[in-house]
Amino acid sequence: MSKEEVGITVTKNEDFSEWYTQVVLKAKLADYAPVKGLIVLRPDGYSIWESLRSTFDSKFSKNGIRNGFLPILIPESLLGKEQKHFAGFNPEVFWVTHSGTNEVGDRLALRPTSETLAYTLYSKWIQSWRDLPLKINFWNTALRAEIKATKPFLRTSEFLWQEGHTVHTTQEEAEKEVMKILEIYKNTVEEELAIPVITGKKSEKEKFVGAVYTTTMESIMPDGKALQMGTSHFLGQNFSKPFEVKFADKDNVEHFAWQTSWGVSWRLIGAMIMVHGDDKGLVLPPKVAPTQVVIVPIYKNDEGKEKVFEKVQEIKSNLELQEIRIHVDDREGLSPGFKFNDWELKGVPLRIEIGPKDIEKESIVIAKRHTREKSSLNFSKIEKIPSILDEIQDEMFKSAKIQSMQNTIEIADYSDFKSKIEKGGFINSPWCGKLECEEKIKEETGADIRLIPFDSENSDKKCIYCQQQSVSVPIFARGY
Amino acid sequence: MSKEEVGITVTKNEDFSEWYTQVVLKAKLADYAPVKGLIVLRPDGYSIWESLRSTFDSKFSKNGIRNGFLPILIPESLLGKEQKHFAGFNPEVFWVTHSGTNEVGDRLALRPTSETLAYTLYSKWIQSWRDLPLKINFWNTALRAEIKATKPFLRTSEFLWQEGHTVHTTQEEAEKEVMKILEIYKNTVEEELAIPVITGKKSEKEKFVGAVYTTTMESIMPDGKALQMGTSHFLGQNFSKPFEVKFADKDNVEHFAWQTSWGVSWRLIGAMIMVHGDDKGLVLPPKVAPTQVVIVPIYKNDEGKEKVFEKVQEIKSNLELQEIRIHVDDREGLSPGFKFNDWELKGVPLRIEIGPKDIEKESIVIAKRHTREKSSLNFSKIEKIPSILDEIQDEMFKSAKIQSMQNTIEIADYSDFKSKIEKGGFINSPWCGKLECEEKIKEETGADIRLIPFDSENSDKKCIYCQQQSVSVPIFARGY
Numbered sequence: 001m002s003k004e005e006v007g008i009t010v011t012k013n014e015d016f017s018e019w020y021t022q023v024v025l026k027a028k029l030a031d032y033a034p035v036k037g038l039i040v041l042r043p044d045g046y047s048i049w050e051s052l053r054s055t056f057d058s059k060f061s062k063n064g065i066r067n068g069f070l071p072i073l074i075p076e077s078l079l080g081k082e083q084k085h086f087a088g089f090n091p092e093v094f095w096v097t098h099s100g101t102n103e104v105g106d107r108l109a110l111r112p113t114s115e116t117l118a119y120t121l122y123s124k125w126i127q128s129w130r131d132l133p134l135k136i137n138f139w140n141t142a143l144r145a146e147i148k149a150t151k152p153f154l155r156t157s158e159f160l161w162q163e164g165h166t167v168h169t170t171q172e173e174a175e176k177e178v179m180k181i182l183e184i185y186k187n188t189v190e191e192e193l194a195i196p197v198i199t200g201k202k203s204e205k206e207k208f209v210g211a212v213y214t215t216t217m218e219s220i221m222p223d224g225k226a227l228q229m230g231t232s233h234f235l236g237q238n239f240s241k242p243f244e245v246k247f248a249d250k251d252n253v254e255h256f257a258w259q260t261s262w263g264v265s266w267r268l269i270g271a272m273i274m275v276h277g278d279d280k281g282l283v284l285p286p287k288v289a290p291t292q293v294v295i296v297p298i299y300k301n302d303e304g305k306e307k308v309f310e311k312v313q314e315i316k317s318n319l320e321l322q323e324i325r326i327h328v329d330d331r332e333g334l335s336p337g338f339k340f341n342d343w344e345l346k347g348v349p350l351r352i353e354i355g356p357k358d359i360e361k362e363s364i365v366i367a368k369r370h371t372r373e374k375s376s377l378n379f380s381k382i383e384k385i386p387s388i389l390d391e392i393q394d395e396m397f398k399s400a401k402i403q404s405m406q407n408t409i410e411i412a413d414y415s416d417f418k419s420k421i422e423k424g425g426f427i428n429s430p431w432c433g434k435l436e437c438e439e440k441i442k443e444e445t446g447a448d449i450r451l452i453p454f455d456s457e458n459s460d461k462k463c464i465y466c467q468q469q470s471v472s473v474p475i476f477a478r479g480y
Numbered sequence: 481m482s483k484e485e486v487g488i489t490v491t492k493n494e495d496f497s498e499w500y501t502q503v504v505l506k507a508k509l510a511d512y513a514p515v516k517g518l519i520v521l522r523p524d525g526y527s528i529w530e531s532l533r534s535t536f537d538s539k540f541s542k543n544g545i546r547n548g549f550l551p552i553l554i555p556e557s558l559l560g561k562e563q564k565h566f567a568g569f570n571p572e573v574f575w576v577t578h579s580g581t582n583e584v585g586d587r588l589a590l591r592p593t594s595e596t597l598a599y600t601l602y603s604k605w606i607q608s609w610r611d612l613p614l615k616i617n618f619w620n621t622a623l624r625a626e627i628k629a630t631k632p633f634l635r636t637s638e639f640l641w642q643e644g645h646t647v648h649t650t651q652e653e654a655e656k657e658v659m660k661i662l663e664i665y666k667n668t669v670e671e672e673l674a675i676p677v678i679t680g681k682k683s684e685k686e687k688f689v690g691a692v693y694t695t696t697m698e699s700i701m702p703d704g705k706a707l708q709m710g711t712s713h714f715l716g717q718n719f720s721k722p723f724e725v726k727f728a729d730k731d732n733v734e735h736f737a738w739q740t741s742w743g744v745s746w747r748l749i750g751a752m753i754m755v756h757g758d759d760k761g762l763v764l765p766p767k768v769a770p771t772q773v774v775i776v777p778i779y780k781n782d783e784g785k786e787k788v789f790e791k792v793q794e795i796k797s798n799l800e801l802q803e804i805r806i807h808v809d810d811r812e813g814l815s816p817g818f819k820f821n822d823w824e825l826k827g828v829p830l831r832i833e834i835g836p837k838d839i840e841k842e843s844i845v846i847a848k849r850h851t852r853e854k855s856s857l858n859f860s861k862i863e864k865i866p867s868i869l870d871e872i873q874d875e876m877f878k879s880a881k882i883q884s885m886q887n888t889i890e891i892a893d894y895s896d897f898k899s900k901i902e903k904g905g906f907i908n909s910p911w912c913g914k915l916e917c918e919e920k921i922k923e924e925t926g927a928d929i930r931l932i933p934f935d936s937e938n939s940d941k942k943c944i945y946c947q948q949q950s951v952s953v954p955i956f957a958r959g960y
Contacts, residue, residue: 031601033551034558035588040601043546043616050547066523067530071513071638072552072590072621073574078514091580094553096590099625099637100571108515110552110576110590121511121520130811136523141552145579157579158551331610 007345011279016223021152023273027282027346030152037146037157041266044346047290048269049160053139055192056162056264059184065135065164072140073108074117081116082242088209089113092144094157110143115210115235115261118165119243126257128248129169135177137164142265153270154227154480161265167245167257171236174258178234181262182215185230189264193272194285194397195219196404197229198426198475200451205438211261212236218450218475220407221274224424226450226477229271232262275400276370282347283370285396286389293319293326293385294348296339298355311359315352315382322386344369349392350385370396408475414464417476421445426477428456430470432463441465441476449474487825491759496703501632503753507762507826510632517626517637521746524826527770528749529640533619535672536642536744539664545615545644552620553588554597561596562722568689569593572624574637590623595690595715595741598645599723606737608728609649613657617644622745633750634707634960641745647725647737651716654738658714661742662695665710669744673752674765674877675699676884677709678906678955680931685918691741692716698930698955700887701754704904706930706957709751712742755880756850762827763850765876766869773799773806773865774828776819778835791839795832795862802866824849829872830865850876888955894944897956901925906957908936910950912943921945927956 008026012019024030029045032038041049057067073096080086089112096108111117118136126134139162146157153159164181168174182199189195197217201207207214211233218226239245240256248254276283286292297312299305312328319326327348329339336353343351353365364382367374370392377384407425411417417429427447431437441464442448456473463470488506492499504510509525512518521529537547553576560566569592576588591597598616606614619642626637633639644661648654662679669675677697681687687694691713698706719725720736728734756763766772777792779785792808799806807828809819816833823831833845844862847854850872857864887905891897897909907927911917921944922928936953943950 031604033553033597034555034600035551035553038551038553040551040597041549042605043548046548047546049549066527068523068526069521069529069640071515071518071520072623073513073515073518073638075514093580094576094588095578096574097577098575100573102625108574117514120514124511125522143552145582158553160549 007341008279008281012222012277017151019277019279020274023277023282024152029269029273029282032150032152035157037150039150039152039156041160044290045269048272048284048288049266051288051290052188052192052268053162055188056184059188060137060164063135063180063184064133065137065166068136068138070111070114070117070138070140072111072143074111074114075106075108077106078116078120079109082210082239084209089144092146094143094145111140112144113142113261113263114138114140114163115165115239116243119239119245119259122165122167123244123246126167126245126247129250132247132257133166133168133173133177135164135166137162151270153266153273159265159267161263163261163263166260167240168259169247169249169255169257171258174236174260175234177260178215178232178262181232181260182217182230185232185262185264186217189217189219189229189268190397192285192287193268194287194393194400195229195268195271195275196397196401198451198453200453200456200475202231202451203438203449203474205435206449208233208261210235210238212238216451218477219271219275220404220424220426220477221271221480222403223274224407224478226426226475226479227267227271227274228450228479229268230262230264233260235259235261275403276396277347280341280372281345283396284347284349286349286393289347289349290325291327291346291348292324292389293350293352294343295326295328295352295354296336296343297328297330298336298353300356304356307356307359308354311354315354315364318382319385322383324386324389340367344372349389368392370399412461412464417441417464418445421447421476421478424478426450426475428473428475429464430459430461430473432466432468433471434463434466437463437465445476446478447476448479450477450479451475487821488759488761492702492757496754497631499757499759500754503757503762504632509749509753509762512630512632515637517630519630519632519636521640524770525749528752528764528768529746531768531770532668532672532748533642535668536664539668540617540644543615543660543664544613545617545646548616548618550591550594550597550618550620552591552623554591554594555586555588557586558596558600559589562690562719564689566596569624572626574623574625591620592624593622593743594618594620594643595645595719596723599719599725599739602645602647603724603726606647606725606727609730612727612737613646613648613653615644615646615657617642631750633746633753639745639747641743643743644741646740647720648739649727649729649735649737651738654716654740655714657740658695658712658742661712661740662697662710665712665742665744666697669697669699669709669748670877672765672767673748674767674873674880675709675748675751675755676877676881678931678933680933680936680955682711682931683918683929683954685915686929688713688741690715690718692718696931698906698957699751699755700884700904700906700957701751701960702883703754704887704958706906706955706959707747707751707754708930708959709748710742710744713740715739715741755883756876757827760821760852761825763876764827764829766829766873769827769829770805771807771826771828772804772869773830773832774823775806775808775832775834776816776823777808777810778816778833780836784836787836787839788834792834795834795844798862799865802863804866804869820847824852829869848872850879892941892944897921897944898925901927901956901958904958906930906955908953908955909944910939910941910953912946912948913951914943914946917943917945921956925956926958928959929954930957930959931955
């Protein structure tokens with residue numbers, strides 16, 4: 001295979017969309033499935049998801065949330081019980097009509113989300129205040145038919161996600177849970193994936209139809225489009241009433257419970273690829289990288305090889321003891337240059353090169369993936385590699401933060417807004433709070449309200465569209 | 481609620497099937513979903529699955545197996561590509577015919593198993609010997625419509641499982657993998673779930689239709705019926721030929737690859753419930769118990785309470801440091817007796833009772849769930865609790881092993897066979913190897929060949945049915 005075939009053939013700037021797809025496929029994170037709209041995760045892609053799952057699980061668990069399992073089939077009659085909620089998913093639902101050669105009576109939906117199913121069960125499980133709070137999370141997939149072109153991790157008809165569903169005795173407790181989850185989402189994405197996010201509320205138009213309100217975290221991608229990274233909904237009693245999720249309080253009086261639901265999906269992996277990747281391919285944050293360090297041994301003859309491999313083995317054992325995920329590329333018949341390109345394409349954060357000359361100098365060469373800087377590291381300093389990985393993680397976050405800030409501007413004038421939106425980015429502009437202005441802006445510019453920052457409510461500026469008194473300064477952007 | 485409603489109302493001996501269902505529901509492991517044939521896992525049930533998953537993952541990983549993700553929808557045309565394989569699942573497949581209001585062209589099957597999908601992808605991913613062995617495991621669910629009454633964990637239309645799919649350059653390497661996996665299955669089930677299993681080959685009649693041969697592990701349940709606990713298949717080139725899973729060898733000649741597939745499901749949890757449970761409810765092996773130790777503080781007034789809770793906290797911290805999963809039942813308004821019953825129903829392996837008198841005596845009372853023995857343990861010996869849990873695990877395995885041995889007999893005479901099979905159990909009887917005899921035995925007694933032990937091939941006895949020369953001594957039983 002020539003280098004051209006293996007590597008990425010377009011730059012990130014010249015064709016972002018094609019660049020993205022090539023990175024996903026050539027770094028072997030995912031592949032297309034035979035059914036339009038569906039993808040498969042290869043081990044390197046799934047491993048990133050497992051790493052995120054494990055971090056979330058540990059944080060959920062500290063917050064008293066446990067995992068459960070829900071089946072994928074939901075009867076049509078149940079899905080329709082909360083009409084507003086149902087209407088939102090209707091056009092996207094996959095329907096099972098037969099098992100074997102038999103027709104099923106009530107058609108079965110492949111789960112687009114599990115509120116209706118979970119709350120039917122919760123209503124059985126909850127009798128009194130003793131059973132609350134009930135906080136269960138489900139790691140599964142959701143299915144929503146996508147008619148547009150498949151975009152791995154971003155637009156697929158089945159996607160891996162988690163959906164959490166909690167029930168509380170008071171509104172206050174439920175609303176605290178909504179914010180607690182949003183906080184867990186934010187710090188996990190920032191700390192693990194090195195992607196800065198902003199958080200706030202969705203507008204009425206953009207909220208989850210079944211929610212009283214929706215909180216969200218959003219990021220701006222390098223192409224200037226916004227990506228919704230996760231949502232945490234306050235459901236109020238919107239579901240507890242139709243589904244009869246009730247509890248007897250200490251005074252034995254029955255009340256409808258207060259609920260939340262929240263989720264993040266593998267879309268986070270898509271964001272990671274877009275934010276950090278470069279013209280050479282994937283760039284992985286060390287914390288989630290399936291392989292954190294790759295060693296490429298360099299030698300010309302058998303004698304040299306033996307000496308090199310002795311040292312390689314020593315370094316490998318040393319770093320494994322420090323729980324570094326390390327791989328030695330000992331493939332025969334491939335040049336060091338080929339291997340360098342291969343591991344750069346795959347985004348391994350740190351490469352170690354070691355040859356006979358390095359052994360003489362008692363040092364190794366280290367190459368950082370994110371900056372592509374090479375330097376030499378004395379044998380005595382190999383212990384420092386874990387902290388070098390931490391530095392890489394920090395540097396990646398800082399550089400993403402700068403990128404994101406450069407892509408965020410404040411605009412008060414609508415004609416300015418219209419011209420700037422062409423370049424993409426987050427735009428902070430005052431808004432009167434009326435649906436009509438929100439819709440007009442969307443219609444005329446393609447931008448929607450991504451979120452209303454929590455601290456921006458009660459603004460006293462003029463609405464960018466109608467010039468009337470504004471109520472907040474939302475962040476507008478064109479979105480994915 | 482009265483004690484009758486909360487606890488198990490039948491004994492394990494008098495109505496095994498009802499007893500089983502009550503344990504599953506009342507111990508809150510699982511519940512029925514609104515769709516017939518489907519169940520939901522509550523946190524205590526799912527936690528056991530997570531524990532098994534984590535043990536298997538660590539063993540798979542040491543064996544070079546990584547996890548991936550496959551979508552749930554498989555086009556009908558693809559599923560039918562390996563005809564023999566397809567025919568086996570045809571009557572059980574759930575079919576998606578619509579997305580929203582649109583008809584889908586090629587109907588989509590909900591995955592009954594993923595061989596056809598995985599190997600379509602493998603055929604793209606594998607070019608040369610360098611890409612092999614390829615060993616990927618998928619934790620997901622499979623769907624096969626069940627027409628009989630739902631039995632949680634044992635008979636459900638959707639079930640949690642793992643399916644592993646490996647590809648090798650040689651037959652020998654693939655066959656070694658089959659046995660390696662079977663060994664991992666056996667030692668995990670024996671060590672984690674404390675259930676003894678026997679391993680061997682399935683007969684031609686009972687093997688996975690797509691396989692060259694199927695190896696299996698089986699256990700005998702307390703009601704005398706056998707349960708298949710997991711299978712590991714040698715697929716030979718049965719799939720690599722229709723799916724073109726080919727590789728160029730070092731000499732650049734193309735060959736069809738050699739394949740394996742293997743799986744265990746949440747049925748293992750069903751076995752655990754049946755083997756260890758008793759008239760009081762669930763009995764959990766400590767290694768997989770979501771809660772390993774429960775502390776029930778006993779006190780009459782506030783002064784007593786304070787002293788007791790101080791000690792409780794000390795014990796809790798001490799055991800948490802030793803990574804014991806511990807819970808303090810501090811619910812107000814419930815009697816110690818109620819709490820004891822509750823935790824016995826839920827199967828927690830060890831209960832600690834501590835009251836003011838115990839504090840005076842500087843000791844706690846410990847009650848083992850599996851034997852219901854109580855004894856007292858001096859404060860100075862609290863460090864021993866982890867090793868007490870290990871002893872419980874061992875004792876549970878030994879007692880299950882004795883139960884299983886008592887349920888296994890050798891029989892050479894067919895009329896004897898016919899009478900003994902009524903009591904259930906594993907029956908070792910010689911067999912000529914002919915399908916006709918196997919079918920007649922099944923027809924006349926309801927027993928099938930569960931497995932042919934690896935060491936029993938080449939037997940020189942007389943077939944129990946036709947009295948001709950036997951070729952092996954299989955284990956017969958009526959099965960789940």
